[in-house]
Amino acid sequence: MERMKLPRYVIRYVFYYFVALFSLIFLYSALFLFITRYIEGVKYGVADALHWVIVSMATRAVPDVVLTTTAGKTLSIIVSMSGIVLMFGLLIPISNTIWKYLAWRFEHPASTTLRNHVVVCYYSKIAEKLIGELESLNIPFLVLDPRAEVVHSLFEKGVPCVVGDPTSSEGLKRANVESAKAVVMCGTDVQNTAVLLELGSGIVVAEGTIKEEHLKMAGADMVVVPKKLVGDHVAHRIIELMKGVPVGEVEFFRGLYITELPVNPECGAVGKTIKEVWTQEGGRLGGRVIAIWKDGKLIPSPAPETVLTSNSVLVVVGTLEQLRTVEDSICTERCKCMGAPHTPRRFIVIGHGEVGKEVVRRLMDAGVExxxxxxxxxxLSGLECPSIVGSATDEEVLKEAGVDQPGHLTVLILLPDDSESALSTLLVRDMNPRAFIITRENTGENIDKIHKAGSSYVVSIPVMCVEVITSEIAKKYNKKYKAEPMAQGLVVEVFEVPKKSLLTExxxxxxxxxxxxxxxxxxxxxxxxxxxxxxPNEVLKEGDRIAVVGTEEGISRFREVFML
Incomplete structure (x- = not known):
């Protein structure tokens, strides 16, 4: 059993409370001695001062010494009010927190009786998103973490959890891992390796400090390296871009696709309504606009009168032929976001970490600038292409790289910090309104902000990792999981309308x-x-297969309400 100890934040609060308490006592005692000696004209000792301050702060009605001057009465009021704040405003809430924590330690189960569940070892940002997906699929799960304060917080939120060390047999026993269908490790590489050696199998979210083959030697069934996954995805999208394939294109029914089409500043569609664009030249474009990203917000089912602005993103559904017709009609030859195949273009990669290295390697293999x-x-040492040492948020550095030069330019912002990525995206967009910008996002919480900064395509590391892991777990439960993440955090999912569903009513x-x-x-x-x-008057029927697009939160609510 782990030794019972209070969370660090409670210990900090208690420490700061007593520091503040004793500091005020000594300060008020010094003021008491000064006022009584030099204003009241009465001499008291230090013990008398401490006694008066403590009695006054305890809000007793009549202290032994009554101050009669204005300064003395003012001090009395301040000391009494301080006592009320310290007692009722701080001490009682802290005591209540400690009491709740101790009660939790005694009442919280030390183990679980769950069976056929998923054990998530070590709570992290990816683990947080993963359990959300598992919950939406009605897959039982349990979080196993050695940090009592983390488990306490999860317990208060209603998340199934147990305090325990995943690297020990005792901790794994508490999570009833022998009856689990899957174990996902979201700790450091050292922690994950220790769990693998103890357990012998599982899905690992790796940092990349240990080679994949070594983790598999330790027993990993599947290794997900977030940075490598994103690097491969970005490189794949770039190859599609060079071939003239719509970026973010996802097939949801055979032959039918959904894609995101950025509206660049020099596109002929800027300033026009959706209706005007789709009925231009006396005809009607194929496909359908089912959503639009505008000013960093998703607008589902936009009205035909919605005006298109520069750097907004249309979400269009249709066949490949229809999508290409839409793009040809909306964009001028020199600002097409896809470009014609084999069109000469330049690439600038900002950030040469693990993700950037993979992307640069693929670009150089393709023989592009x-x-x-x-x-x-x-x-940057050893690179065989032009390289610049400098900050991604320095305009002079960006100019030196040629961001402001005309021509087909794709800028890949692959930085580990989202705030820096957003600022760099903003600068690049301002310097070159026609550039196609692909930006890496690291937390899953800043997709809208980075898009609002001017990014054409946002790749979120947590979202991609969770999709890959959830897909693998869903297979073990024979669950249908066909969520497809798109450029700006959109998800496309196909559902089958069940019997007696509210959808049919x-x-x-x-x-x-x-x-x-x-x-x-x-x-x-x-x-x-x-x-x-x-x-609008269409009524769904039992057995219909429906494709739904929206944010992760929207899709999850839809699935939960209609029990799909």
Whole structure:
């Protein structure tokens, strides 16, 4: 058993409380001695002063010494009020926190009886998102963490959890790991390796300090290296960009795709409404706009009168042919976000860490012009392409790299800090409005902010990792998990309408999916027929397969409410 100890934050509060208490006692005692001797004209000792201050702070009605001057009465009021604040404002809440914590330690189960569950070792940002996905799929899970304060916080939120060391047999026994279907390790590489050696199997979220093959030798069934995963994904998207494939394109039904189309400042669509763009030149474009990212916010099912602004992003659904027609009609030849295949273009990579190295290697293999910016000169040593040592937020450095030069330019901002990434994105967008910007996001919480800064394509590390792990776990439970993350954090998921579902009792207008859930229905597969032109009075039928697009939160609420 772990030794019972208070969380660090409680210990800090108690320490600061007593420091403040004793400091005030000595300060007030000194003021008492000064006022009584030089203003009241009465001499008292230090013991008398301490006694008066403590009695007054304890809010007793009549202290032994009554101060009669204005200064003395003012001090009496201040000391009494301080006592009230320290007693009722601070001491009682701290005592209540300690009491709740001790009660929790005695009442919280030291182990679990869960079976066929997922054990998540070490709570982290990725673990937080993972348990959210598992919960949405109704997959039982348990968090095992050695930090009592972390487990205490999770327990108060209603998250199944147990205090225990995942590297010990006792800790794993508490999590009933022998009856678990999967174990996911989200600690450091050293911690994960220790768990693997104790357990012999599991899914590992690795930092990259230990080689994948070594983790697999230790027993890992699957190794997810977030930075490598993002590097591969970004490199793959770049190759698609060079081939003229729409960025962020996801197939949700056979032959039908959804993509995100950035509206660059020089596009002919800027300043026009969606209706005007789709009915220009007397015809009507194929495909359908089902959402728009505007000013960092997702607007599902935008009205036809919505005006397109520069650097907003259209979310369009249709066949590949329709998507290419839309892009050809919206963009001028020199500002197409996809560009024609084999069009000469320049690439600037900002950040030459693990993600950046993989991207640069793939670009150089493709024989394209690339320049690299990094603040660490050692990270650039040995590079065979132009490199610049400097800050990603320094305009002079960006100019030296050629950010402000005309031509087809793609800038990849692959920094480990989201605030720096957002500022760098803002500067690049201001210097070159036509540039295509791909930005790495590290927490899953700043996608909107980075998009608002002007990024054309945001790649979130936690979102991608969680999608990969959840997909693997879902297979063990025979669950359908077809969520597809898109550029700006959108998710496309396909559901089958079950028997006696609430979805079959109302038409789509009454369901109000965009308003209530922040997501949109983009396609219905009814038998062999696929319906894309969905009417407001459409009523879903049992057995329909529906494709829904929205944010992770919106999709989760939709799934939960309709029990899909």
């Amino acid at each position: 690339v320049a690299v910016i990094d603040s660490n000169p050692h990270a 109302f038409d789509l207008e009454s369901l109000s999916l965009p308003r209530k859930f922040g997501c949109s229905l983009i396609g219905i597969k009814r038998g062999e027929d696929v319906i894309l032109d969905i009417k």
